[in-house]
Amino acid sequence: MQHLKFKRNILSSILAPCVLTAASSVVWAEDLTLPIVEVRAEKMQENGASALSTSDTASLLEDEPGLSLYRAGGVSSLPAIHGLADDRIRIKVDGMDLISSCANHMNPPLSYIDPSNVENIKVFAGITPVSVGGDSIVGTVLANSATPVFAKDDQDLLIQATLGTFYRSNNDARGINLSTSVANENVYMRYTGSTVEANNYKAGGSFKPAGPAAMNKLNHIIAGDEVGSSYYKSRNHALAFGVKHENHLVELKFALQDIPYQGYANQRMDMTGNDSKQFNLSYNGQYDWGKLEARAYHEKTRHSMQFGDDKQFIYGGMMGMPAAPGMPMDTEGKTTGVNVKGEVALSERDTLSLGAEYQRYRLDDYWRASPQGLMMATMMGPNTFWNISHGERDRYDVFAEWDAKWSDQWLTQLGLRSSTVKMDAGVVQGYNNAAGMMNYGDPTNPATIPGAFNAADRSRTDNNIDVTALARFSPDASKTIEAGYAMKTRSPNVYERFAWSNNNTMVMNMNNLYGDGNGYVGNLKLKPESAHTLSATVNWNEAVQQDWNLKVTPYFTYVDNYIDAVPCGKVGKMCMARTDGFANLSLENQSARLYGIDISGKVVLSNGSGLGGFTASGALNYVRGKNRDTGDDLYNIMPLNAKLALEHQLGGWTNIIQAKFVDSKDNVQAVRKELTTAGYSLLNLYSSYEWQHARLDLGIENVFDKYYADPLGGAYIGQGATMGTGVFHGIQVPGMGRSVNVGLTLKY
Numbered sequence: 001m002q003h004l005k006f007k008r009n010i011l012s013s014i015l016a017p018c019v020l021t022a023a024s025s026v027v028w029a030e031d032l033t034l035p036i037v038e039v040r041a042e043k044m045q046e047n048g049a050s051a052l053s054t055s056d057t058a059s060l061l062e063d064e065p066g067l068s069l070y071r072a073g074g075v076s077s078l079p080a081i082h083g084l085a086d087d088r089i090r091i092k093v094d095g096m097d098l099i100s101s102c103a104n105h106m107n108p109p110l111s112y113i114d115p116s117n118v119e120n121i122k123v124f125a126g127i128t129p130v131s132v133g134g135d136s137i138v139g140t141v142l143a144n145s146a147t148p149v150f151a152k153d154d155q156d157l158l159i160q161a162t163l164g165t166f167y168r169s170n171n172d173a174r175g176i177n178l179s180t181s182v183a184n185e186n187v188y189m190r191y192t193g194s195t196v197e198a199n200n201y202k203a204g205g206s207f208k209p210a211g212p213a214a215m216n217k218l219n220h221i222i223a224g225d226e227v228g229s230s231y232y233k234s235r236n237h238a239l240a241f242g243v244k245h246e247n248h249l250v251e252l253k254f255a256l257q258d259i260p261y262q263g264y265a266n267q268r269m270d271m272t273g274n275d276s277k278q279f280n281l282s283y284n285g286q287y288d289w290g291k292l293e294a295r296a297y298h299e300k301t302r303h304s305m306q307f308g309d310d311k312q313f314i315y316g317g318m319m320g321m322p323a324a325p326g327m328p329m330d331t332e333g334k335t336t337g338v339n340v341k342g343e344v345a346l347s348e349r350d351t352l353s354l355g356a357e358y359q360r361y362r363l364d365d366y367w368r369a370s371p372q373g374l375m376m377a378t379m380m381g382p383n384t385f386w387n388i389s390h391g392e393r394d395r396y397d398v399f400a401e402w403d404a405k406w407s408d409q410w411l412t413q414l415g416l417r418s419s420t421v422k423m424d425a426g427v428v429q430g431y432n433n434a435a436g437m438m439n440y441g442d443p444t445n446p447a448t449i450p451g452a453f454n455a456a457d458r459s460r461t462d463n464n465i466d467v468t469a470l471a472r473f474s475p476d477a478s479k480t481i482e483a484g485y486a487m488k489t490r491s492p493n494v495y496e497r498f499a500w501s502n503n504n505t506m507v508m509n510m511n512n513l514y515g516d517g518n519g520y521v522g523n524l525k526l527k528p529e530s531a532h533t534l535s536a537t538v539n540w541n542e543a544v545q546q547d548w549n550l551k552v553t554p555y556f557t558y559v560d561n562y563i564d565a566v567p568c569g570k571v572g573k574m575c576m577a578r579t580d581g582f583a584n585l586s587l588e589n590q591s592a593r594l595y596g597i598d599i600s601g602k603v604v605l606s607n608g609s610g611l612g613g614f615t616a617s618g619a620l621n622y623v624r625g626k627n628r629d630t631g632d633d634l635y636n637i638m639p640l641n642a643k644l645a646l647e648h649q650l651g652g653w654t655n656i657i658q659a660k661f662v663d664s665k666d667n668v669q670a671v672r673k674e675l676t677t678a679g680y681s682l683l684n685l686y687s688s689y690e691w692q693h694a695r696l697d698l699g700i701e702n703v704f705d706k707y708y709a710d711p712l713g714g715a716y717i718g719q720g721a722t723m724g725t726g727v728f729h730g731i732q733v734p735g736m737g738r739s740v741n742v743g744l745t746l747k748y
Contacts, residue, residue: 052166052686052697052743055175055196055234057110057118057143065553065598065619066125068638071713071733072515073262073271074173074198074232076111080712081125081139082555083594083623083637086513087493088529090136093143094253094280096297097359101333103387103495103511104267107274107303110143112257114194114236116164116177119146126535126555127484130399130415130466131341131353137488137531137559148188148242148251149181158183161748166697170739171230173198188242197233200226200263200310203734205707213719214312227734228310228718229263229270247286254279263308265733266515266714268722269329270308276301290344290351296337303331305510312721327380327723329367329387329510336360353401363391363494367510369431379438380431387501387511390426391494395419399466409474413484417466421491421528425498427454438504453500453524460497462528464489477543483536492526496563496587502573506724508584514565514635515714516672517729519584523571527589530560550601562592564627565635565671581729582715583673592634596623612650619643624667632670636712639663639679656686665711675715675732680708697743705738 054060058077061067070078070085078085091098091109098109124132125139132140151158161180167173175196182189206224213220213228222228238255259274280297306326307313313326341355365388369381399417406412428450430440441448446455470484499522501507508519534556541549566588568575575584602617620642625634640663648655660682668674683703689696713733720727 052699052741053168053701053739055115055173055198055232057113057115057121058108060115060118060121061123061141063619063643064123065551065600066596066621066623067123068621068641068712070515070636071710072108072266073106073111073264074171074230075114075196075234075259076106076108076262078105078108079110079123079141080636080638081123082557082596083625083634084138084557085636088137088490090132090134090140091143092141094145095142095282095295095339096278096280096299097335097337097357098299099333099335099361099393099493101301101331101363101365102271102303102305103329103331103365103499103513104264104269104305104515105513106262106264106267106271106305107259107276107301110141112236112255112276112278112299113143113145114177114192114196114234116179116194117145117192117236117238118143120144126533126553127468127470127482127486128488129401129413130417130468131355131401133466133468133488134357134397134399134417134419135395135421135464135490137490137529138533138557145192145238145240145253146179146181146190148183148190148240148244148249150183150188150242150244151185153185156184159748162745163747164743164745166741166743168198168739168741170736171198171201183242186244188240188244190240191238193235193237195233195235198231200228200230201736201739202226203707204702204705204737207707207709207734208716208731213310214721216312216314217309220309222310222719225737227265227716227736229265229308230718231309232259232262234259234262249284251282251284252280253282261308263310263718264515265716265718266517267512268311268509268517268717268727269305269327270311271303272306272308273304274301275303290342292343293339293341295339297335298337299333299335301331301333303333305329305331307722310719312723312726315721315723325370327367327370327506327510329365331363331365333364334360334362349405351403353399353403355397355399357395357397359393359395361391361393361494363388363393365389365391367431383429383431383433385431385507386426386428387507388425388494388498389428390424391498392422392424393491393494394422395491396422401468411472413468413470415466415468419462419464419466419489421462421464422460423462423491423494423497424459425494428500430501430504440501440503449501449503456524458498458524460491460524462491464491464528464530478541480539481537484534486533486535487530488533489528489530491528492563495522497522497524497526502568502575502584502586505576505578505584508575509722509724514672515733516635516674517582517715517717517727518565518672519575519578519582520565521568521573521575521584521586523587525571526563526587527561529562529589531557532560533557545604548601548603551599553598554595555597556595557593559592559594561589562627563587564590564592564630565669566590567671578725580725580727581673582725583671585671590627590629592625592627594623594625594634596621608649612648612653615647615649617645617647627669630671633667633674635669635672635674636714637665637667639665639667639677639711652690654686654688654690656684658684658686660684662708662711673729675709675730677709677711677732680706682706682708693747695745695747697741697745699741700738701741702736702738707737708735709733710735 177194
């Protein structure tokens, strides 16, 4: 496993609070003002803590300024930037715009690349350049695997290999990964593979009574401190081929993913299969006039959900009759894209970037009927339930971006992006055509719920505009000041617009993108969100030795047509009332306001003589979000939090003491019945030793085995009869208790 080392080299910027990288990369126009918050993997130096502790690529971003995580499955967390997450962030993996094909967003884009295969991650937040933005309102995440490394002129072949393994005690997580490459001066080939498996993790104390997982699983006991449905297994393989000629590089990548199972403690279903195939062809060229990039890609996902080991599987069976085995749900998603970008040096002062993008997305989401003759077949049959039928979402973008270096002190950037999003969906049907409250009705009759959806005009075309304006002033080598404005626009996703069933709590429960345990129905009338962001950054640093720096970034965002949860009646839908503490909700355009501040810094206490080098670092993040129409708080906003670390280096040794502090979460969203959480503090210890071609990493996380509720963990529904109203509201998913982690890496 590549153990990535976080090394902060923070130059001022509001364009991108962090860049995680393992090698120097090409500097494009948008990089001219970017800070470098750098994670080096190439030599696995210093801090292997992050990759040692996780098999979830999104978690590599957790400690960076302005970022937090919506916890989901063990390899499928969702990054949040300044309080906004999921589809409000544009996420690209090796240049591919990937889309989550799941009614619970169990397969977010970053889940398709293992941490051991990550060379760099760039996060653009706040004032995001239009050349990397689009169809998002808060930022962009670019995750990349290794770039080709070719043999030098005096080498016949360059052969490299890395083998890693790890173990984490809390959830018995174990894994292995391999990376090997061979190259001459012009041709390159690389294989990477990884596998990881883990059991349920344990919290720092009991948060519920111990007992059977479900009524039909009386012999399967879940302990009081065990977080049900947090197990997972994932396998990833990737092949890359590269050909270089002078200043031109062509690369072809193939990737396969197989997740046979992944439990979800904050969803009513579990992943029982996720198979993905990716094909990715790219070109990069240097010309006398500038640079040219082109890419074509295709990704296909087959995703399955069912009740896993910790949730009730058999429903029905009344009066001795047979019962229905679970509730199979299948999703097929296909994404195809083409991107072209050129960068032209107009003069020593001016650089112009022009680009065009096309993305084609298709989605089918269907739930097979229960076998005929069984009790539940009357409610879950005889039809296949079509949740999304032939869903379509096509995006056509063009953009232009002008960078001007007016002097050594002044730099500006102006950008404009035009985006057209076309969406549509086919006709749907329920499990049956019978009339009645728990049934669905004839899908050809406009008076029924599926019939009304089928009779409606489902095609939508959105014409969206993004604008970015930024100025940077560097009065001297020790200070940089930046300020800017951005307008960013995002069209609704397929589930937000086309999830149609509002008459059945069981169906609504399954359409949940948020991990809050509630049921949802979409809204055909949703408009695109448009965010207006003002931000500024001031960065102070020691100009000569870079022995200290301090960066402060306040920001303010106002979102028009913010898509938020509302009671069904607010949008003219009738949904069933609930008595289990959860709610059945729909979505509506409203308005929202977010503001906050990120502060980060470091100071070198000792440069390495005698007892070694000591560096102290810290970060503080605060964000507040409010729905301006209802006065309610926004959902899943991370409370005030801070991190402090002391790093020691001596020879091959690196040691880190890290403390995390999180305030109580009291500002919660009433309409979703979001739970408050108490404040907490955690202590983590990490140590590593590197010699020749080997590296040993050790870590103890949550040293004092402290119990805490994860503020962004969502509602705990990891066990029991989760299909309908068989689990009750009131428990937040807890964080992980103490874990002793060890990793070994061998490199050739």
